[in-house]
Amino acid sequence: MSRQSDNKNTKQVRIDAELHKLLKIEAAETRSTIKRLIESIILESYDPTTNKWKK
Numbered sequence: 001m002s003r004q005s006d007n008k009n010t011k012q013v014r015i016d017a018e019l020h021k022l023l024k025i026e027a028a029e030t031r032s033t034i035k036r037l038i039e040s041i042i043l044e045s046y047d048p049t050t051n052k053w054k055k
Contacts, residue, residue, distance in 0.1 A: 013038060 015023070023034045030037075045054055 020034070023037055026032075027034050027037055046052075047054055
């Protein structure tokens, strides 16, 4: 068990280098941030009313 305590409301997302590169390019082209892109992808893929991932 980890001894680290994470009391923050935010979470870290680990992505590989190639995905990071693609997100960085998309963020620059859309004048957005990687964080906003990831959040929008999650919101499009998750249904909070049913607590399930969309297919």
